[in-house]
Amino acid sequence: VIDMHCGGTAAWRLEEARLVRRRGQATLAAHMALALVSELEQHQHQLPLQLAASGSGGVSSAGDGGGTLQLATAMSLAGAWCAEAQVDCGAYGGVMGLMGRAVDIAVQALDEKKGGSGAAAAVGSWESQAACKVLYRLASYADQRYREFVAVLQSPEHVKRMTVVAAKRREAESIRAKKDASSGQMKTYLEHQLRRVLTPVLADEEADATLRSAQSALRSTALANYGRCLCAGDRHDLAAIYRMCQMWLQPADGEDVSAAFTQATAAVPSYKWLPLVYQMASRLSTTTPPAGGGGAASDTFQRVLQSLLLRLAVDHPYHVIYQLFALRNGNLDRAGKAQPGVAADLAGFVQVVDTSKIKAAESLLQQLLVRGGRTAVIVKQAEKLLRMYIDLAALPPPQEDPAPPQPFPANLKRQVDGGAMDALPVVSALIPVDPTASYDGLPHLVSFDSTVSYAGGINKPKIIVANDSLGAKHKQLVKSGNDDLRQDAVMQQTFALINGLLARDAAASRRGLRVATYRVVPFSPTAGLLQWVEDTQPLNLYLLGKNYASGAHARYMPPGEWTWIQCYNHIKAATEAARKGGTDGGELLRAFEEVCRRFSPCLHHFLLEGFPSPPAWLAAQSSFTRSTAAASMAGYLLGLGDRHSGNILLHGATGEVVHIDLGIAFEQGRFLTTPELVPFRLTRDVVDGMGVNGVEGPFRRSCEETMRVLRSNAESLLTVLEVVLHDPLHKWSLTLAKARQKQPRDRGGRGQAQQQQQQQQEQQEQEDEESAALLGNADAARAVLRVKQKLEGRMDAGGLGRATATAAGTTATSHKGGIAAAGQGAAAGQAG
Structure with missing residues (x-):
């Protein structure tokens, strides 16, 4: 019998079960955890009803006021281990029932903590982190089961089975029509035939409906508990937000899950969605459904998406508005001029302009202006500043090689001098995320140095220096031409994710392992800015x-x-x-x-x-x-x-x-x-x-x-890449134009016939642009598969x-x- 007055007794028994599991005895560990849960429940009346911060980083002992969360943790672990070892826990309603009870207990304990000492007191505490872990464990288990159902429903066997069912259903309808037009013995015979055909059809349709219902329920459970996990703590933010967005942006069955997503994320702090702003913004549209499906429900998807982006832009304007402007400027050519048609000569080849994204981004920016206040001021100043950058990028460089420095164009410099940008920090400066969304005291852009220098290369990108209100200088590289900086921005985002994983690992952190990153801000398909890496x-x-x-x-x-x-x-x-x-x-x-x-x-x-x-x-x-x-x-x-x-x-x-x-x-x-x-x-x-x-x-x-x-961290990494690679703004296949940019030396020595053949290939590639867009998901799937193979x-x-x-x-x-x-x-x- 467990001694509930002996501090730490239950805690060390749980740790003993962990050690047993690590030795490979998963079944024994599951039984030990179930036994502990049973004893804790029997003696729950002896546990303290109130929570008190113990200062420990793990499971609290019963004697120091953490007994309720201790029970929740034991239940949650027992459920996970029973699922892993396939141990029966039917007395608790199965694995989902046991883990669901653990969640209810943890949430109740956290609510009592917040009610007793205020919500702020619980944020970051061991109680909130313990509850966060319990919630995440249920969400990830439901998510795992959901993906298993998706795999079954998308398997060749099931698809073939439902194809046969559809054919049999058509056959049954044909027999029914003949039966209705018949009489006597023929009608009796056709009724018998109809029952014979319909019986397996109805059974298969019922089985399919059961699978889809279970899949939908598991998805709702996963979304709901991922959302509650994000509200409870920050221990699993990265994995939770990316997986939630993947289920929302790429529904496996084409069904719009926006309603469930909205309900699950209503209380999640806005700053937690910032790592995915770029991928969410790329789905903006006025006409088309979200990537992966949505169909007739795309209007709901767009309403939810635009509402979330609007909330993020109001709370964190410096992390969101530049992506919106980049989408709004999607029809600008290399000269910075808008193209009225459906296509423009961008980056040296024809690229389809998605006018629906341009209109959707413009609509969001207009809504921000209408709100007035600080947000409207930031949007107005950002629009003026980005126009200056785009005009500067479009200016032709000197013909000399190397190009000599030139004076900063006076008409452009006047647009930002004299306090005109007092609400905007320097674009290339790294702005730390403020969970309170206040962003007070940030140094703002004051002026640019009087000269523009040029880097080497075919396009000779411009080098300028921005000065902020604290006197700091920020060197920037302004690019225009054949390089699409949107892919660089996505790669920097992926490197930042890898750095986050390395920083959270003790051994990697001690070694200082990281990938150097820098800020990339696209302004349009052909213009953008990069942070100059000093020294x-x-x-x-x-x-x-x-x-x-x-x-x-x-x-x-x-x-x-x-x-x-x-x-x-x-x-x-x-x-x-x-x-x-x-x-x-x-x-x-x-x-x-x-x-x-x-x-x-x-x-x-x-x-x-x-x-x-x-x-x-x-x-x-x-x-x-x-x-x-x-x-x-x-x-x-x-x-x-x-x-x-x-x-x-x-x-x-x-x-x-x-x-x-x-x-x-x-x-x-x-x-x-x-x-x-x-x-x-x-x-x-x-x-x-x-x-x-x-x-x-x-x-x-x-x-x-x-x-x-x-x-x-393969699962989290693959989830992120799934979202990033299915970004509709990007095509991960290599075009002829891009290949020639990277290896121009290989063009030497080609005959006229070969060049004509190459031009014909380019023309065919342009004509097949829409077909290539349909293959984008296949390219993304191949890229993810290769990453998965390397991780394994x-x-x-x-x-x-x-x-x-x-x-x-x-x-x-x-x-x-x-x-x-x-x-x-x-x-x-x-x-x-």
Whole structure:
């Protein structure tokens, strides 16, 4: 018999059951938990009725006032373990009944806590977190069962069965019509035939209806308890909001679940939805149903969606209005002019303009203006500022290369000077989310510096400096042209999610594992702004210099070695010879190995130059190695391509690496004219920066820890990617125009007939735009499947553990044959 007056007795018995389960004895652990629940219920009258904060982070003992939540926790765990071990708990109404009772007890205890000391006192307390866990456990179990029913209803067997049922139903209706037109023995015979046909049809239809009813009930239970979990605490915010939005935005059966979603989320604090603003805003429309279904119920979906976005925009304007303006500006061309037709020449190719999204976004912005007050002021100033940015982005750069700095256009600069933007922070500044939605005391935009400079590249993006009211300077990159920054913004969102998962893991957090991120703000399909990452330089700039002769390779080149130009020309000659002769790549491999012998890596000098003291050097090398590992695993998982040395920055203050230009993702690089064969960039220079250990040491361990965290959170990560990849604004297939942007060198030497054929292919691609949109879900599904395979260790063959997968990726990345096959530009860069 449990001694309820002996503090912690029930708590340690529950911990004992946990340990038994961890040893693999799931059935015994479930029975131990059920026995504890039974005893706690029998002695519940001895438990304190009021809750008092105990200060513990786990299950409170009965003696310190947490007995009610202790019972709820024990019930919830018992239900989950019974489901896992398939142990009968019929006395409690099954697993759902047991976990449902646990939720009722936890919610009642939390309500009493709030009633006794105020709601604010319970937020963040151990009571709220314990109740949050109980609620999440029921929601996730109901969600799991819901997905099992979805899998059954969508299985080929069930679809085939219902196809047969439909055919039999048509046959029955035909027999019924003949019966009604007959008499005598024929009518009797047809009645018998009708009963014979209808009996299995009715049974199958009833079974299908039962399945769909159970599926709907489970979905409602999951939504309701996810919502209550979000209200109770913040322990499972990420998983809950993404899964709720997935069920809402992509209903499995095409049914509109907006009513259930609205009811479940009415009391959820608005700030918890901010991570999904971009994906929700992309579903705005005035005519079309939501992605994945909705049909005739799309009006309800749009009302709920617009109401939620309006609430978010009022509470958190700096995190929402820029997405609305980007949608409203969906018909702007490269010159910043609106196109009246249904299509515009955007980014060098024809792109369909979704006027329904433009109208819906405009309607929301007008509603914000009508509300007046602070929100209206922010919207007016933001519209004026974004117009200035778009006009600036559209200005043609100087023809000189490199382009000299130019004066900031006076007519544009006047629009923001003199306090005209006193309600707006600098666009590229990171604004912390304020749960109270007050956003008081934020520094606002004051002015821009008087000159505009230009970065390198085909489009020569503009570099400007914004000044805020505290005197801080914010360097910004304003882009216009062939790059669609919306995909960069989505990739930054995904990196932020990965960073959140790494930060919550104790081992990964101790190592400081993270992927460097920066702010990306799209203004239109062809214009946007990126936060300039201060104190950084491209990897190729440090190694080669601006003229390919003044970088670290030239400064530290041992006597008798080749210059980079010599290496490039050597591999170029081998590449051309291989193309002309149609060889199998042996010449390329030999040329690459020759370059490796005559071109030594030198990136370790970056750390020696920038961090001369031993402690600073060691910290910078650790930061370089660990950030490379985290970025490599994240890039491998997301299929990030185009990782040449110009798209990797070195941070001069910390030593970490920063990846930019994320337009090729989800293995699109495999379908370039010259396919990208390596999973991430791990050249000799990158390895050289890691010191004497190379990849064997902190790098490998950091890779393993990063992959462990990602795999342990696979369900949350896949849920997020499901929502992100099914974004209707994005097409994850690689267009011809995009492929040529990334590998223009492959166009050399083509004949006129080939160019004409290419133009015909482009024209056909434009004509098939609507058909391609229908294939968007298939592209997204393929991308999610590949991520899932990587998380499960199933890449191209059998399953691999995280250590084996890391080793396989490292080997593939440094495989000389694959690097040599990449062509002269990539191979010459990889040699360093």
